[in-house]
Each structure stands twice: as C-alpha cells, then as structure tokens.
Amino acid sequence: MKKSYLIAQSGGPTTAINASLIGVVNALLNLTDTDKIYGSQHGIQGVLKENFITLSTYSPEELDRIKFSPAMYLGSCRYRLNEDNADEYTKIFDIFKRYNIDTFFYIGGNDSMDTVMKLNRYAANNNIDIRIIGIPKTIDNDLLVTDHTPGFGSAVKYVASTIREIAYDTHIYDLQNVLIVEIMGRDSGWLTAATALARNEYITAPDLIYLPEIPFSITDFLEDIKSKLLQQKQVVVAVSEGIKDNHGHYIAAGVSDSDQFGHSQLSGAGKVLEYVVKEHLHVKVRSVELNVLQRCSSHMSSLADLTEAHDLGAYAVKLARENQSGKMPILVRESDGSFSISATDVENVANKAKYVPLSWINDMGNNITNEMIEYLKPLPCGEIPLHYNNGILEYVPFV
Amino acid sequence: MKKSYLIAQSGGPTTAINASLIGVVNALLNLTDTDKIYGSQHGIQGVLKENFITLSTYSPEELDRIKFSPAMYLGSCRYRLNEDNADEYTKIFDIFKRYNIDTFFYIGGNDSMDTVMKLNRYAANNNIDIRIIGIPKTIDNDLLVTDHTPGFGSAVKYVASTIREIAYDTHIYDLQNVLIVEIMGRDSGWLTAATALARNEYITAPDLIYLPEIPFSITDFLEDIKSKLLQQKQVVVAVSEGIKDNHGHYIAAGVSDSDQFGHSQLSGAGKVLEYVVKEHLHVKVRSVELNVLQRCSSHMSSLADLTEAHDLGAYAVKLARENQSGKMPILVRESDGSFSISATDVENVANKAKYVPLSWINDMGNNITNEMIEYLKPLPCGEIPLHYNNGILEYVPFV
Helix, strand or coil, X not given: CCXXXXXEECCCCCCCHHHHHHHHHHHHHCCCCEEEEEEECCHHHHHHCCCEXXXXXXXXXXXXXXXXXXXXXXXXXXXXXXXXXXXXXXHHHHHHHHCCEEEEEEEECHHHHHHHHHHHHHHHHCCCCCXXXXXXXXXXXXXXXXXXXXXXXXXXXXXXXXXXXHHHHHHCEXXXXXXXXXXXXXXXXXXXXXXXXXXXXXCCCCCEEECCCCCCCHHHHHHHXXXXXXXXXXXXXXXXXXXXXXXXXXXXXXXXCHHHHCCHHHCCHHHHHXXXXXXHHCCEEEEEECCCHHHHCHHHCCHHHHHHHXXXXXXXXXXXXXXXXXXXXXXXXXXXXXXXXXXXXXXXXXXXXXXXXXXXXXXXXXXXXXXXXXXXXXXXXXXXXXXXXXXXXXXXXXX | CCEEEXXXXXXXXXXXXXXXXXXXXXXXXXXXXXXXXXXXXXXXXXXXXXXXXXXXXXXXXXXXXXXXXXCCCCCECCCCCCCCCHHHHHHHHHHHHHCCXXXXXXXXXXXXXXXXXXXXXXXXXXXXXXXXXXXXXXXXXXXXXXXXXXXXXXXXHHHHHHHHHHHHHHHCECCCEEEEEEECCCCCCXXXXXXXXXXXXXXXXXCEEECCCCCCCHHHHHHXXXXXXXXCCEEEEEEXXXXXXXXXXXXXXXXXXXXXXXCHHHCCHHHHHHHHHHHHHCCEEEEEEXXXXXXXXXXXXXXXXXXXXXXXXXXXXXXXXXXXXXXXXXXXECCCCCEEEEEEEHHHCCCXXXXXXXXXXXXXXXXXXXXXXXXXXXXXXCCCCCCEECCEECCCCCC
C-alpha cells in the first residue's frame, strides 16, 4: 500500500530550513511506494487547520529553487501543544489518519522538538501506527547532542563576512573610533563567538567578543575598549543581544534607569553600549544591529550547511522507514574532522539548550579560544548558486 | 618629460570608489609618459602630511583586487579647506610641485568637490600649471548634473535585494506584522526610493515608502499602515533616516518628548516608528536599520556601477590630458537608455544637492512613481566576481 507523508516547519527562520524540507521530499520521491507528500503551512497550526499543499507534484527545478530560498517555504508558527488539551491531540491524529500519513516530519528548534516529543508520546500511549520525526534547525546552534545545527553555518558565514566588510568601513578614517555589532542569540553566544572567523592576517575585528554565558560588566567593558584604543585606532566589538549583568538583567533593557539610557523598548544591547562609550570615552562610536539579516541572507548561505541540512532531511526519511519514531537526526564530528549523521531521541533535545563551554571563552571574558575557532572553521564553507534578475536577488515565489 | 600623478579619496565609503581609483590608475598606466602614480592616504589631510603610497608599482592582479574591495583603499577624511588659510594652500601646492604632480584627482561627493573647486581656483589665480579633477561618488545619488552617481547602483542592489530577503522572513507567520526598514540618506531619498525595486509579481514589499523630500506625518503614517493591514497581513515599510515633520524636525530625534520616545541619541527614525506602531496599533512590529551595510557590502556590488565608476576614473585622466581642470566626469543617460560620459565644471556640483523630484513621488507621499522605477532599473544590473576563503568573504589587504 502506498504511503503519504506530512512535513511542517516551525520556529524562527534559517537559510537552511528549506534545504531540510527538500531533503525529506527528495528522499520520499526516491521511494517506490510514496503516494502524496503534503506540506503543512504554518507548522502544527496548519495541521489543525488542514492547511496543506501537495509537494509531490513539484518539479525537480521547483524543489531546487525552494532549497536555496530564504526563510520557510511552508511558513512557521510558534505554538506549543498543551498536554491537558486531549481534543487537540485527537484532532491532529484524526487528520493524520484521514490523510493516510505514515510519518509526520517537523523541522525546528528545541521548542519544535517539544511538539515532536508530545506527539510521539501520544501516539505510543494510544498505539497509533505513525512515525513522528524531528529535524533540527536554528541559527542559534543551541541544540544538544548534535555537533552543530543546520542554519548555524550559514549564519556564521554571514556574520563573519559582514564583520569583514564592516572592518573595511571602519578602517577608513584616521581617528579613534569604536564600532559595536550586535548579534542574535539571547541565551547562547555561539553566533556571536563565530564573528571571530572574520579575523585574518590584517583584520583584527572583532577585537572584543562578549557572550551571554559570561556576566557582563560595563566597567570592564570600558576598560577593555580603553586598553584596545591604546594599541589601535579602530576597535570593533561583537556583542550578543543577550548579554546580562551579574544580577541576570539584560544590558539591552538599560544598564541604569531609563531616563539615562533611553526607553528599554528602544535600545538593544549594542545601542546601549554605543551610548555608554559615547558618554564615557568621548570617541566616535556607532552600533550596528545585524537583526533578521543574520537569518534570512540566503545569498550568503554556506554550501556545507545546506548540504548537511538536506542530508539530515534524507536521514529522517531513513529513520521513518526503519519504523523509528520520536527521533531526530544529528551531526557527529568524526576524529578526522569529517561529519557523519546519526540520530538521537528527541527527548534529549526538546526544551533543552546547549551553551558555549566556558573553557572556550578566555579568562578576561572578552574573547574566545582557538579551540572554539577550530570547532567553527568548517561550518561556513562553500557557496551556493545565486539567481539575480535585473540585478536584484530572486528566489522561489511564495506558496 | 615624464609626469607624476596624485589620487585621493574622501567622504563616506561606497563599494564603487575603489573602482574609480583603479580606473584612474589603469588609464595612467596606459600612458607612455607616466612616471609615478601616488595615492594619498586619508584624502587632502594625507596630502598635507605627505602620507603617500606608490600605486604605479602595483601588479594588475593587485589593482583588480582593490577594484572589487569595500570602502576606500586609500582611506578617507572629512576636511574642508579654509579659504582664509593661505598657508594651507601654499603647503599643498609646494608638495604638488615637489612630487612633480601633473594632476591631482579627488574622488568624493559634494563636500569633496568643494576641495576640488577651491584648489582649482587657487591654481588658476596663481598661474600654477596643474590640473585638479574631481571624480564623483556617493551612495546618496545627490550630486547635480550627473544622471546618477557611482556607488549608488551598488547600494540600490543591496537595499532592494535585502528587502526581498526580509520579505521572506516577514512572510512566515500567519499573523499581522509590520516591519520597518531604515535606509540611509539624510536629505535626499534616492536610496530609500530604490527599495521599490524589491517588488515583483509576488513581493509587494516595500508596501510604503517615505522620503525626506516630503514632510512626514505620524498620523498619516498610522493611517497608511492601518489601511494596508486591512488588505494584507504583512506590511513592510521603507523609511529614510532623514524624514522630518512639517516643522523640519527629524523624526529620528523623537516625535514627542524624550521621556515618551526614548533618548534621541538612541533612536533612529525606524526605531521611533517601531515604537509608534507598537503603542498605537498593537501589532507585532520590528525595525531594521541597514546602517553601514548599505555602503560596504561589496559582495553585492552592481557590475554596471563598478564599470561606470572605473570608466569615469579613466575619463578623468582623459580630461587631464586635454589640460582641463576644475572638471568632474558625469554620466549622461541617452535617449536609447544607454549611458555616455561627459564632464561638467565642478562649480556646478560642489556644495549643492540633488533631491528626488516631487513628480516622482505619489500624491499620498507614501510611494514612488513608475517614472522613478524606470530611472532606477538599469543601475543595479550585473554581478562581480567574489572571493571566499574558507567560506568567508575575502578582499584586498589593508595598505
């Protein structure tokens, strides 16, 4: 009997999440007993609304365009299943049954893996013959077990390359100046740390790196800047949006009262530190918030990242064919530096977070170690084909 | 007798200003009587300090790498010559004489053309046998006489392509949301207007465009957003950093008192409008400031732009060989849509600004006309070769 499948995407965008989607679709299309491949629009909410499109009718060319396009082709949601709401589960599994769904694939981060875990438990408890498979993605790289997450390598490529370009911009004036770049990652500093890959023989930027794993001190920060300005004219700082003081308060919410540092809703960490530098050091200072560009700049995707994302999607299909459920494919770093794919129970990943090891942060708390750089190096490698139309980037049309 | 030349760059960076530099150098290297080609580091200030490098010894490969690199290879300054300071002029022309400078080429915007104008006047008044030639650049496109400025086309490519990527990011959630993108251009709205090139058959972003040429009304802005939200879930707004209310006050400095809208130093126009939308419309809203990325993202340079910038540099050499001085090469749009190069007196350009014609802005003051789109279309076309090393963009080493 032919089998049908359902795929959905959830959480925040990465430039690799569509590659995982296409990895699943391509692997399913290679099977002889695949009937329909459905995509749910807007994640598990789309399942509840039966908001489905049929991906099995797409041409290889269309699938390839989706693979290299930004954000999430199927749309997203931020919706947590409530374990007390049995009706919701009944409804979802009724819909799965009606569409003859053999496996439900959910691509997302640790919140989305919570959905995978709950659906899997419900299916097991109720002896429902279905497989629920999670596929990881997040630019934050904060999932446990997997060596790194799809989406992270592309974000690394973007932030490091962008800081190189910013270093040229900062270099032009023959005067002291400080440039602060604010990077995404509210609780974990992986992406901020990865800005270190911008450095080469002549670029020292970022000269200072601050991660949320280490309590942030304004006093130490100013001393760090002053010390750098004794050695060089331009100082580039990479700072995580999520840095907190030693009481656990976000710097972004204002380091002091709001009268002095502006309304908290108006100030990210970078902007607050810009103001602090201006007030205390009286040098030219600017802050740049890379914002959503870190997660949607598909034109700077890492080929290594998109290839892995695609392969993890294919591996998820393999798991389903082995009748496994409640699993998530992971990347394993081998001793020779290559990567292989394996799987873990989604229970090991859901609702948990992986932080930058403190041993990979220097003693001053303002830089990362070479060990961390070695970890990061392979992730941004390789470039993808780009399509420009009349000089403007072009991707796949919206659904 | 062999002739030597001096080139300098000034003002803010563009990704095309190095192409003009190399256009000058290549044209000079093609002449049989060229002796030394000097580059002054940090503009006219570098001249005063005799802070010179010798570009005539560079290999064609090195020159080609400089052509495609961000910011200003020679560094910049923001320095206005003071006409009352005769000593400064004497010093500059003494240095020109000592280095046997036949022509001084100054690449910059309308402020830099002021320097060209003053040096040319001084040379004429004192019968000094030297040519002073300006070469235009600015991402702001606000120079008079020339159809458009080198650097603008690349910035157009960057902002329009980036807004397309942001449109995908904004599209993923099935809920109302507003995204505001703040674009550079304090007095003229050319670059903000150019975000319209992001639109295609399925992307409506930017749905609203606000330029500094039209007084900005918060009330009208909120009505515009509300009206769009009746038709569509996602609204993307492009707004110039320089929008002002009908009293001429910058929106960026706070639309009301600083207690309500945050310290003015902490809020760009986009951030202020984000807060206004949040307070009045209670929908999800985010602002993105493209910041220096608009002027330093060489990886998204327009080949048309860099080619023109290079050709204008070469044309500047032609002007010098014709013994012309106080001139600036310009781009002329022909009736068939192609561009030719001509020249104008720098007096027509220095200290003046070109604004978006009001006839190219719609009656509502929240969009641009098709005539403007036709004007913009050719400018971002074509892509340049990129060089990645271990997955990170790489450019020419600093001097």
